[in-house]
Amino acid sequence: MIKKTLISTLLLLGTNALSNINVTTTIYPLYNIAKEVGTDKIKLNNLIPFGIEAHGFDPIAKDMAILSKTDLLISSGDLMEPWKNKIVSSLKIENKVFDMSKHVKLIEIEEKNHNEHDHEKDHNHNSNIDPHYWVSLNNYILMTKVITQLFIEKDPVNKDIYKENSDKYLQKIEALKIKYDTSLNSCKNKKILVNHNAFGYFADEYDVKQYSISGLTPESKPSAKVVSELIDLVKNEKINTVFFEEFASPKVAQTIAKAANVKIDTLRPAENISKIENEKGYGYLEIMEDNLEKLKFAMDCK
Ligand SMILES: [Zn+2]
Structure with a gap:
């Protein structure tokens, strides 16, 4: 019996060591969720460097190298990442891209104070969809659940760990949500x-x-x-x-x-x-x- 347990533990350890998935995120909130849920079970890269203004980001050669090796690119959507589609098709990683904007509740932006910036073509202002969906705690909760599911699908061996990390993080988000609700009423x-x-x-x-x-x-x-x-x-x-x-x-x-x-x-x-x-x-x-x-x-x- 002891021998059997030892063998299955060794097997499990072996699989764990091999199952590190290579995950790339674009904007910080996606990185934060992936870090909390994935912990040391994933290899995580955030494409947009810390400390810069995220709207102005454009990938350089180093980012292309990261993207070419990634198992999973979690994108916030086309509005924040107008550079994405061209690069993804040139690297032929279409099947590795996950677009979070398709999994959250989106709203339209109010047009006021907006006509001033028509010259800012590179920010894809044709659409009226507001790209900043993560400032909603409800959406952030959804994003956490979606990323958890994604990791479980890509790496089922570590399912329990992802689930446990996710539950812990969701509790914290939900506690903050209650604080918002009560403070702002x-x-x-x-x-x-x-x-x-x-x-x-x-x-x-x-x-x-x-x-x-x-x-x-x-x-x-x-x-x-x-x-x-x-x-x-x-x-x-x-x-x-x-x-x-x-x-x-x-x-x-x-x-x-x-x-x-x-x-x-x-x-x-x-x-x-x-x-x-x-x-x-x-x-x-x-x-x-x-x-x-x-x-x-x-x-x-x-
Ligand atoms: Zn913004």
């Missing part, structure tokens, strides 16, 4: 001015009005006329905070906040984090938790 001024239109899913779920400085892409510069309209908006709508984000210039937000005499603060769309944050284990949930505190202040919630 009694706010006096549900209006936010953010750097770019990245919080539409959050706004939709919590009945918040989102205004943005630069439309759908973080680095677009609004005209002087738009800036002056935004200053009036802050004053008229009694907005107490102008939000900027880590990986884009805060200059316009500073100008507006100064002119309207209100606070300036960061609100992070979780599109990326810095390398140091990732090493420290700071991730999507911590970003969302920090965001919540700032939102509570900005929207005057109890």
Whole structure:
């Protein structure tokens, strides 16, 4: 009996060592989920380097090498990754691509503040779909379940480990979701001015009005006329905070906040984090938790 157990343990260990799947993710939230669910059972690469503004990413030779070896490319969708289809077909890895945007609930973007950026062709603005679906905790829960299922299909030997990791992570996400729900049900001024239109899913779920400085892409510069309209908006709508984000210039937000005499603060769309944050284990949930505190202040919630 002991001998049999030993043999099956050895067999299991052997299979485990061989079953490391090579997973590549594009944007940070996908990486964070894959890291939590896959742990050391997968070899994980995030294509978009830490610390850069995710919308502006374009793969280089090193990324092509990573992609050519991957067993699974988890993509956020064509809107954030306009470069994807061409590269995937040139590397002939079509059957390894998993498009997460086809598995979550998508909403359309409001067109306001958007006509300014028609020249930004490389961000695929033809569609009205808002690509930032991960700022919804409901979608993030869905994404976690989908990635768990995906890993189990690709690597059934480690099914129990993926399932256990996933359940642990889902509990944390769901606890944060309850915190959001209870914290945001009694706010006096549900209006936010953010750097770019990245919080539409959050706004939709919590009945918040989102205004943005630069439309759908973080680095677009609004005209002087738009800036002056935004200053009036802050004053008229009694907005107490102008939000900027880590990986884009805060200059316009500073100008507006100064002119309207209100606070300036960061609100992070979780599109990326810095390398140091990732090493420290700071991730999507911590970003969302920090965001919540700032939102509570900005929207005057109890
Ligand atoms: Zn964005």
